Amino acid sequence: MIKKVKPPFKPFKKTYAHNYVSELLKEYIVSGVYNAGDQLPSEIDLCQDLGVSRSAVREGLRELEGAGLIKTVQGSKGGRFVNKINSDIIVHGLDLILKSRNASFEQLMEARKIIECVTAQMAALNRTEEHLEAMLKIVDLRTKSKEEFYKKNYELHEIVALSSQNMVLFYIVQALRKLIFRTYSFITMEEIDIERAIECHYAIYKAIKNRDPEEAEKAMISDLEAYRKLYLEIIRKRLEKKGNKL
Amino acid sequence: MIKKVKPPFKPFKKTYAHNYVSELLKEYIVSGVYNAGDQLPSEIDLCQDLGVSRSAVREGLRELEGAGLIKTVQGSKGGRFVNKINSDIIVHGLDLILKSRNASFEQLMEARKIIECVTAQMAALNRTEEHLEAMLKIVDLRTKSKEEFYKKNYELHEIVALSSQNMVLFYIVQALRKLIFRTYSFITMEEIDIERAIECHYAIYKAIKNRDPEEAEKAMISDLEAYRKLYLEIIRKRLEKKGNKL
DNA sequence: TTATATTAATATGTCAGACATATATAAGTC
DNA sequence: GACTTATATATGTCTGACATATTAATATAA
Numbered sequence: 153m154i155k156k157v158k159p160p161f162k163p164f165k166k167t168y169a170h171n172y173v174s175e176l177l178k179e180y181i182v183s184g185v186y187n188a189g190d191q192l193p194s195e196i197d198l199c200q201d202l203g204v205s206r207s208a209v210r211e212g213l214r215e216l217e218g219a220g221l222i223k224t225v226q227g228s229k230g231g232r233f234v235n236k237i238n239s240d241i242i243v244h245g246l247d248l249i250l251k252s253r254n255a256s257f258e259q260l261m262e263a264r265k266i267i268e269c270v271t272a273q274m275a276a277l278n279r280t281e282e283h284l285e286a287m288l289k290i291v292d293l294r295t296k297s298k299e300e301f302y303k304k305n306y307e308l309h310e311i312v313a314l315s316s317q318n319m320v321l322f323y324i325v326q327a328l329r330k331l332i333f334r335t336y337s338f339i340t341m342e343e344i345d346i347e348r349a350i351e352c353h354y355a356i357y358k359a360i361k362n363r364d365p366e367e368a369e370k371a372m373i374s375d376l377e378a379y380r381k382l383y384l385e386i387i388r389k390r391l392e393k394k395g396n397k398l
Numbered sequence: 399m400i401k402k403v404k405p406p407f408k409p410f411k412k413t414y415a416h417n418y419v420s421e422l423l424k425e426y427i428v429s430g431v432y433n434a435g436d437q438l439p440s441e442i443d444l445c446q447d448l449g450v451s452r453s454a455v456r457e458g459l460r461e462l463e464g465a466g467l468i469k470t471v472q473g474s475k476g477g478r479f480v481n482k483i484n485s486d487i488i489v490h491g492l493d494l495i496l497k498s499r500n501a502s503f504e505q506l507m508e509a510r511k512i513i514e515c516v517t518a519q520m521a522a523l524n525r526t527e528e529h530l531e532a533m534l535k536i537v538d539l540r541t542k543s544k545e546e547f548y549k550k551n552y553e554l555h556e557i558v559a560l561s562s563q564n565m566v567l568f569y570i571v572q573a574l575r576k577l578i579f580r581t582y583s584f585i586t587m588e589e590i591d592i593e594r595a596i597e598c599h600y601a602i603y604k605a606i607k608n609r610d611p612e613e614a615e616k617a618m619i620s621d622l623e624a625y626r627k628l629y630l631e632i633i634r635k636r637l638e639k640k641g642n643k644l
Numbered sequence: 645t646t647a648t649a650t651t652a653a654t655a656t657g658t659c660a661g662a663c664a665t666a667t668a669t670a671a672g673t674c
Numbered sequence: 675g676a677c678t679t680a681t682a683t684a685t686g687t688c689t690g691a692c693a694t695a696t697t698a699a700t701a702t703a704a
Binding site for chain 3: 675676677678679680681682683684685686687688689690691692693694695696697698699700701702703704
């Protein structure tokens with residue numbers, strides 16, 4: 153009698169052409185075959201190389217575009233270009249979540265404060281001399297130009313988070329900060345007390361230089377609390393003027 | 399003489415058909431016109447309603463698919479279905495970032511520990527009676543089934559984060575936990591000391607019930623540290639066997 | 645010579661139509 | 675009743691034609 157053996161048969165999983173395109177290109181982007189700024193082959197070239205139709209290629213590329221991995225430029229010298237993989241990729245998703253669950257400004261700011269204070273503490277412990285130098289360059293520049301201060305403010309908070317040496321926390325903090333700036337972009341630097349902010353920034357720098365986590369946390373809290381109060385005040389005023397509810 | 403006035407002319411920004419489709423549907427999804435599980439109109443219907451070709455509709459839908467907002471099912475009774483908007487939308491992006499910057503397991507686990515401990519503290523202060531009841535139901539069930547414990551473990555950590563009453567932190571913690579489970583899915587519940595874990599969970603519950611933030615943090619740290627050590631041990635063993643580097 | 649049109653080249657964007665495939669339901673057949 | 679077949683309805687794929695955007699090269703006019 154014939155013995156029947158049944159090895160574990162995995163069902164054949166059909167792959168669609170457009171999925172093949174997007175998966176393949178995603179793999180190449182994540183693994184570094186294509187880097188930020190690189191141009192992907194044109195649609196026609198991809199058709200020929202991958203052996204699928206132009207519409208399949210286009211659908212695959214749209215998936216990558218929706219995921220924030222590439223951007224499209226029309227025209228001669230145009231094409232598909234690989235985006236820098238950074239916190240922007242989460243910002244969009246986080247934005248969707250918070251919008252649809254209408255999380256408040258308070259919750260967003262609270263989350264930022266908690267995580268950014270931790271990164272400040274960690275920065276005091278883990279910072280390198282290079283980080284410290286970069287911070288000093290920013291803090292030392294006692295500018296009075298609002299635009300320049302805006303940029304410097306962004307950079308300082310960025311490098312403090314970076315100095316924590318934890319990339320996961322770094323990208324989360326970046327995403328939260330970007331989301332706050334984007335959502336409340338009507339708040340200009342006009343309203344900010346630059347003198348106070350510069351002093352705060354210097355205190356943060358000093359604490360991190362002295363490897364003093366408690367002091368770093370305190371200085372960061374003080375900076376963020378000032379922003380929070382200012383933002384709340386401005387948001388309240390706008391609501392009064394409009395007569396709307398948040 | 400005629401006075402020339404120049405108001406701020408915003409340049410006309412061309413909208414592509416596929417962008418029109420994706421933006422419109424995204425707006426409807428985020429604002430709740432379509433809810434999780436709902437089926438979008440078929441491609442043909444969208445063509446007619448929006449006055450664009452089928453390929454434009456398909457490209458727009460692929461963008462939404464890439465962003466994680468919808469999923470596609472082929473066949474009769476198939477179509478496009480709206481996904482639940484939850485932490486999954488960030489998980490994918492976070493995964494891409496960490497893969498391409500090869501962040502380590504240590505960093506991922508550290509970030510989770512820090513944020514989840516904060517949510518445990520906040521849970522002790524902000525929990526409602528309903529949250530407490532749900533926790534008790536999970537903690538009380540002294541099962542020995544590994545599968546059931548796995549599920550209960552997930553649920554308890556979820557509801558603790560939810561009790562913090564901060565949705566931003568909740569979704570971030572969820573995303574980090576999902577990413578850890580997904581990336582290290584080769585670690586089965588077989589290896590876990592369920593007795594210890596159940597005791598830990600009970601300690602977390604008790605602290606939150608007693609509105610004791612310090613105790614809640616301590617219990618959460620103890621739980622997560624046990625996981626961390628176990629994971630590291632198993633990862634180390636696998637690397638030895640394979641002779642690979644992480 | 646310089647400024648301005650015109651043209652060409654190259655990439656993506658849009659459209660229409662035909663056919664393939666997947667899947668659930670209904671109808672037919674043994 | 676169990677199995678097969680047909681059909682209806684979605685999405686998936688392919689082809690070909692033409693539109694549009696953009697840059698670069700060329701021709702033309704002041």
